[in-house]
Amino acid sequence: MRSCIICGRKLKLFREEKINHSNLDAYSYSSRKIPEYMHYALYECENCHVLYSDCTVEKQEIFRNYKEADYDSGDEADNASRTYYKYLCKYLPNYQANRALDIGTGNGGYLEILMRKGIDVVGIEPSDAPIRQAAPAIRDKIINDVFKKGMFEAESFDIISLFQTIEHIPDTENTLKEIFSLCNYSEPTLFKDEIRVA
Ligand SMILES: [Zn+2]
Known part of the structure; x- marks a missing residue:
């Protein structure tokens, strides 16, 4: 270890x-x-x-299990999304937010809220089932995969979120470094305190 x-x-x-x-x-x-x-x-x-x-367990087996997992918590996810957005609103006035990435986005409920606010959104979700339940307007914005290095250009997002997701990532340290590199701000520590509270 x-x-x-x-x-x-x-x-x-x-x-x-x-x-x-x-x-x-x-x-x-x-x-x-x-x-x-x-x-x-x-x-x-x-x-x-x-x-x-x-x-x-081997990474590939974990990813396969996530892909095939069932999903029956769309309502809870939508409620959680509203809470996440409430927290985000504390910071939004101080930042120019044009493009957002949500890793482990589930049914994309959170992205839907951001999209309604005029923000360009991308989601990543390894499981098939929640994407099938996503609203049609958001479904095309979700990439059905695990987050991987090289998926996006550096500094291409203003907001990056991983709600209840970080504990599912096998190589946390390197993945977080990659995620930070995608962030458009030089000190992307925006939600550090909120994560600790959660
Ligand atoms: Zn320690």
């Missing part, structure tokens, strides 16, 4: 792996679900107490 990506200190075992594969179903890899109370081995940073999961 590597060191903490936040503070660089050592990680120590927090909980042993607890997995029962017979408890997995079509919703296990969906964005909202009834918890199975299972986990891979969990490691905790000895300094900042961030928890890390030592997932032993």
Whole structure:
């Protein structure tokens, strides 16, 4: 297990792996679900107490599971989108926001709100099912894939969001660096505090 990506200190075992594969179903890899109370081995940073999961499943298998997962939480996602937008509004007056990227966008409810405000939007969503449930106007704006390096040009977005998504990204540190490089602002730390609260 590597060191903490936040503070660089050592990680120590927090909980042993607890997995029962017979408890997995079509919703296990969906964005909202009834918890199975299972986990891979969990490691905790000895300094900042961030928890890390030592997932032993191959990346390609995880991505396939996300792609095929079922989805029945469109209403909750739409409610959450309105909350996300409320937080965004605190910052919008200070920034020129022309183009937004939402990674792990689900049914694109949040992008729909931004689009209505005149912002050009792009979503990324690995699961097929939520995209099928997206409003027709937003469906074409969603790329059905996992986020990958090189998908977009540097500094091409004014707003980038990952709501309830960062914990699904296997290579968090490098992915965040890539995401920061896509941000149009020299110090893209806009929502750092909000993420901590959430
Ligand atoms: Zn730490």
